Amino acid sequence: MVHVLNSPTQAKLPIDFIVVGAGIAGLACAIALRRVGHRVRVFEKNQSLLELSGGCRLPPNLSKIFYHWGLEKEVRAIAVKSQAISLQLFESGESLGRHVWDEEVLRETRGEFMFTHYSDLLKLLYDTAVEYGAEVRLGAQVKYIDADAQQVTLESGEVISGDVIVGADGTMGLSRKIMLEDVEEEEQVSRLKLYSTTVSKDVIMQDPDLATLYESELETMFSWFGNGRAVLGFPLGGTPEFAVYTYCPRDGSDGSSWEDIAPIESFQTVHTVGERRLQKISQLASPPACPPLVDYPELEDWVHDSGRLLIIGQAAHPLPPGSIQECAMAVEDGAVLAKLFSHLRSVDQINSFLYAYQDLRQPRCTRVVQKEMGDIQFMTLPPGDFQEMRDGMMKAKRDAGLNVLDGAEGMEESAEWAEIKDVFGYDAEDEADNWWIEWGLLRERAKGANDFECGLVQKNIFVAQEGNAATLERV
Numbered sequence: 021m022v023h024v025l026n027s028p029t030q031a032k033l034p035i036d037f038i039v040v041g042a043g044i045a046g047l048a049c050a051i052a053l054r055r056v057g058h059r060v061r062v063f064e065k066n067q068s069l070l071e072l073s074g075g076c077r078l079p080p081n082l083s084k085i086f087y088h089w090g091l092e093k094e095v096r097a098i099a100v101k102s103q104a105i106s107l108q109l110f111e112s113g114e115s116l117g118r119h120v121w122d123e124e125v126l127r128e129t130r131g132e133f134m135f136t137h138y139s140d141l142l143k144l145l146y147d148t149a150v151e152y153g154a155e156v157r158l159g160a161q162v163k164y165i166d167a168d169a170q171q172v173t174l175e176s177g178e179v180i181s182g183d184v185i186v187g188a189d190g191t192m193g194l195s196r197k198i199m200l201e202d203v204e205e206e207e208q209v210s211r212l213k214l215y216s217t218t219v220s221k222d223v224i225m226q227d228p229d230l231a232t233l234y235e236s237e238l239e240t241m242f243s244w245f246g247n248g249r250a251v252l253g254f255p256l257g258g259t260p261e262f263a264v265y266t267y268c269p270r271d272g273s274d275g276s277s278w279e280d281i282a283p284i285e286s287f288q289t290v291h292t293v294g295e296r297r298l299q300k301i302s303q304l305a306s307p308p309a310c311p312p313l314v315d316y317p318e319l320e321d322w323v324h325d326s327g328r329l330l331i332i333g334q335a336a337h338p339l340p341p342g343s344i345q346e347c348a349m350a351v352e353d354g355a356v357l358a359k360l361f362s363h364l365r366s367v368d369q370i371n372s373f374l375y376a377y378q379d380l381r382q383p384r385c386t387r388v389v390q391k392e393m394g395d396i397q398f399m400t401l402p403p404g405d406f407q408e409m410r411d412g413m414m415k416a417k418r419d420a421g422l423n424v425l426d427g428a429e430g431m432e433e434s435a436e437w438a439e440i441k442d443v444f445g446y447d448a449e450d451e452a453d454n455w456w457i458e459w460g461l462l463r464e465r466a467k468g469a470n471d472f473e474c475g476l477v478q479k480n481i482f483v484a485q486e487g488n489a490a491t492l493e494r495v
C-alpha cells in the first residue's frame with residue numbers, strides 16, 4: 021500500500037529523472053523525487069540487493085528526514101535507538117568516560133540516533149522507492165553517460181533518455197569521472213583502512229565478559245581509542261547482532277572498496293594488542309568488509325556544463341567509510357534536490373535548481389567530511405602530547421561525573437558539543453525551503469517581469485498547465 025506522506029508540494033512540471041546507482045543515495049533520491057511528483061528510473065549494476073552487511077549509523081539529521089517522509093514505523097522496525105556512548109582505551113580497556121545524549125538536545129534536532137544493518141536500510145529504501153512508483157532496474161549496468169544528449173547507454177546496448185541524469189554511482193563510478201573530465205584525480209590513500217563486521221548477539225551473551233556490552237540500561241555505542249587504531253561497536257536492530265568497525269593501519273593486503281572481504285586472520289591480528297573483550301570479539305566475528313580511507317580532492321563542480329547531469333552521495337563528496345554521516349549526507353542530498361524540484365514549473369528552472377543544489381550542499385558536505393576525518397584522527401592518536409591531553413581532559417570529566425562531550429563546569433558547552441549540535445540539528449529540507457523563499461521566488465518574480473515584457477507569460481502558464489503531460493516540452 022502506498023503511504024500518504026505529509027502532502028509535499030507537487031511539481032507543476034513533472035520531468036524524467038535517470039538515476040545511476042541504487043545505493044543509499046540513488047534510492048533515497050528516487051523516493052524524494054517521487055514524493056514531489058517526478059518520474060524516476062534507477063539503474064543498478066548489481067543483480068540483487070546486498071543481503072548481509074555490517075552496521076550503519078543513522079544520526080538525528082538523517083532519521084528526521086525518514087520520519088518526515090512517513091517512514092518512522094519502518095525505521096523503528098529495523099533499528100535500535102542509541103542514547104549513550106561509552107569511551108575507553110583500546111589497549112587497556114580503561115574507561116575515558118561516558119556521554120548520555122541529552123533528551124532536550126535530541127528533541128531540538130527532531131531526530132534520534134539509530135543503529136541498523138546497512139542491508140536492512142538498503143532494502144527499506146528499495147521497497148519504498150518501488151512502492152512510490154520509481155522504476156528500479158537491477159542488473160542494469162550503465163556503460164556510458166551522454167550528459168549533453170541526456171542519455172545513458174546500458175551494458176545491454178539499450179539507450180535511455182531523460183531530462184536530468186543523477187549520478188549516484190559512488191566514488192568509483194562513471195559520473196564522478198565525467199565531472200573530473202581531464203583532471204587527474206590526485207587521490208591520497210590514507211595510512212588507515214576500515215574493517216567492518218558483526219558478531220551475533222547470542223554468541224556475545226554466552227561470554228560474561230562480552231555480555232557487558234548489552235548490559236547497559238541505555239542502548240550504548242562503545243568507542244575504543246588506540247595507538248593508530250580505534251574500534252566502534254554498537255548493537256543493531258533487526259537480526260540481533262553487534263556491529264564492529266575497526267580503523268587500523270593499512271598493510272598492503274587491503275581491499276579497495278566495501279565489496280572486498282578480508283581474511284578473518286588479518287582482522288584478528290589487529291586486535292591482539294587490544295583489551296581482552298576486543299580480542300574475544302575478533303575471534304567471534306565474521307570475515308570483515310575492508311574499504312580503505314582515501315583523501316579525495318574536493319570537486320569544484322557537481323553539475324555538468326550541459327546543465328543536465330549532477331552527482332550526489334559518495335560520487336560527489338566521498339566520506340570516510342564507517343563515518344557517522346556517510347549515509348546521512350547521501351540522503352540529505354536527495355532530500356534537498358527533491359525539495360528544490362518540487363517548485364518546477366518550467367524547463368528554464370532546471371539549471372538554476374541544479375546549481376542551487378550545489379550551492380546548498382557543497383559547504384555542508386565539506387564541513388562534515390572535515391569533521392569526520394578529524395574524528396578518526398582524534399580516536400587513533402599515537403602516544404604523545406595530543407593523546408595525553410585528550411585522555412586527561414576526558415578522565416577529568418569522568419572523575420567529575422560529567423558527560424565527556426559536555427563543557428567544563430561553568431561553561432555552557434564544549435566546542436565539540438556545539439559542533440555536534442550543528443551537524444545533527446541541520447534540517448536539509450528546511451535549508452532548501454529557505455533557498456526557495458530567499459532566492460528562488462525572487463528569481464521567479466524577476467523572470468516573470470521579464471517574460472511579461474517579452475510576451476512569454478502566456479506560454480509559461482501553458483507549459484505549467486501542461487506539466488502533467490507525459491513528456492516534457494524541451495526548450
Ligand SMILES: Cc1cc2nc3c(=O)[nH]c(=O)nc-3n(C[C@H](O)[C@H](O)[C@H](O)COP(=O)(O)OP(=O)(O)OC[C@H]3O[C@@H](n4cnc5c(N)ncnc54)[C@H](O)[C@@H]3O)c2cc1C
Binds near residue numbers: 044138160162194
Ligand atoms: C557493497 C557495499 C556495502 C556497503 N556496506 C556498508 C555498511 O555495511 N555500512 C555502511 O555504513 N556503509 C556501507 N556502504 C557504504 C554506503 O553505502 C555509502 O557510503 C553511503 O551510503 C552513500 O553511498 P552512495 O549511494 O552514494 O554510493 P554507493 O554506496 O557506493 O552506491 C553506488 C551504487 O552505484 C552502483 N553503480 C556503480 N556504477 C554503476 C554503473 N555504471 N551502473 C549502474 N550502477 C552502478 C553500485 O553498484 C552501487 O550500488 C556500503 C557500500 C557498498 C557499495
